[in-house]
Amino acid sequence: MSPTSSTTPATPPKTVRKPRSTAPVHTPDAELPDDEGQALDDGITQLEAGARMWAALTLDQRARLLGRVRDAVGMVAQEWVDVATTSKGLEPGHPLSGEEWLGGPYGVIGLLDALRETLETLAKGGNPLDGVKLGQAPGGRLRAHTFPLNGTERFLLSGFTGEVWFEPGVTAADARREAGLGQLTPTQSGGVGLVLGAGNVTSIPVADVLYELFAHNRVALLKVNPTQDALVPVFERALAPLIEPGFVRIARGGAATGAYLTSHPRIAHVHITGSAATFDAIVWGPSAGAEKGTDAATRRENAEPRLRVPITAELGGVSPIIVVPGQWTAADLKYQAEHVATMRLVNAGHNCIAGQVVILSADWPQRAEFLRELHAAYAAAPQRPVWYPRSDERLADAAFAYPGAVWCADRTRAIVEVGAGERREAVETTEYFAPVLGVVELAGTGQEFLDAAVAHANERLTGTLGANVLIDPATEAALGEGFERAIADLRYGDIAINTWTAFNFLTARLTWGGFPGATLADVSSGIGVVHNALLLDRVERSVGRGPFRPFPRAAADKVRGLRLAKGTILPTPPWFVSSRTGAQVSAGLTRYLIDGKLPGLVKTLTKAMQA
Incomplete structure (x- = not known):
């Protein structure tokens, strides 16, 4: 999840020597104190x-x-x-x-x-998979509806659902057998x-x-x-x-x-x-010239990795936030701007989960309003240390690449709106792992825009770990099967629709990892998956879905008969950086999982309503 490995010195030698092992002697690639x-x-x-x-x-x-x-x-x-x-x-x-x-x-x-x-x-x-609903996903894929599976999940995260999509060709019998x-x-x-x-x-x-x-x-x-x-x-x-x-x-x-x-x-x-740099150093060795003999470039060229055992990895990337244009209310614009700010600013941006590039429609009539709300939410989020090693260097790199970036919070966070003719490469290919949020614009509305945004995310952004899509229920209904097809076309191992991929990460029965197809020579966002508590094989991706609007506006959507609107009793989710009670609610939810005490849960839900 981190873009660089730490160089903190190793633990000092112990003063008491343990008995010698009779195991084979290790001739290491790095010297350590005996x-x-x-x-x-x-x-x-x-x-x-x-x-x-x-x-x-x-x-x-x-x-x-x-x-x-x-x-x-x-x-x-x-x-x-x-x-x-x-x-x-x-x-x-x-x-x-x-x-x-x-x-x-x-x-x-x-x-x-x-x-x-x-x-x-x-x-x-x-x-x-007993008790898990199986169904078809686009492209001949099988999907398993793995969240929610019990009453606690339905109640605590009402309106949220999660699916595991298997690789094309996997049948229900295959999935159950494996x-x-x-x-x-x-x-x-x-x-x-x-x-x-x-x-x-x-x-x-x-x-x-x-x-x-x-x-x-x-x-x-x-x-x-x-x-x-x-x-x-x-x-x-x-x-x-x-x-x-x-x-x-x-x-x-x-x-x-x-x-x-x-x-x-x-x-x-x-x-x-x-x-990926740390992965390559493990697999191929230090970069050329850093050691005597065969260098990393030669090993890679000859497909002769230094690492002699299998390796799996989760390596992050540049995650898109695709904003599908629709007719949003003023409350929608504010809420989803806070949502986007959250995707970038949680943990001071030191997340492989973090959204980094917002893909907007240049033809969306509400584009300017949304950007105003986004700048306001980004600046208003609580200030905090940018603490991860070398973050200052990455912020400096962004400032150099984009002198017109808008900075806030004592220049510890930036929004980069890449205009026509400006170079997008830096923000689209560098995982800053710091509070740098890019905004790029594409032409079109409706299906035309969505297809273009999916292609842009697949072809221009580094990595395949997580993608986020924001779309209002009316627009999603209007797109119909075209929307699901576009989701299937996104080549990402985790996709979040009207939520953030952090939901996928924290949901045990979803999988977490890059899109299949990575190799030792081209590792992208990694090889294999983790979490996956149902222990499913041949998984292609996990898809999380959340309510576009929080309570009580989500309930109003259901009353109006918006078919794809998700009802929820959740107000502002506790992970939003704008939540006023996020700490108390997150602690209370965890304690409820630990002890199951209902009075504590009632107190927590009361706090949630004050978010």
């Missing part, structure tokens, strides 16, 4: 023993283990959020700390619950996997470890990004039920530690959340 290298080797030896124990567990035992992890996460949830908030330059309890609730314990508990249900179903001889992935053959060990954790969103390292265990039967060595070192004690307590029997180990360290581990002969698989 004690640090020995500690990593010993950890891998313990994981190898854990892999044998993991393969001996029944599905019932694994499900119960997930319950213990859930309890442990609940115990550390408040500390998790406080440490994460502080690490990003904010005080505990800050109004923006709701992001850390949703992007931390909330997301992990949702994944634990969904995985546990999948394992319990398999243990009883059922299928993960659902379960590694849990269909639980005694077949996947060995020891290495997870190189993300540095920006705190649920990611934990979720990636869970996916290694349950999708692939691989025990996991998690190397945290140095930006999350302060969370290691929290992670260790949250994952204690997995650490104690040797199913998971956690290591600190910088680039040298990562290089040591990715070249380790007893690592069977690597998973990284990061940047």
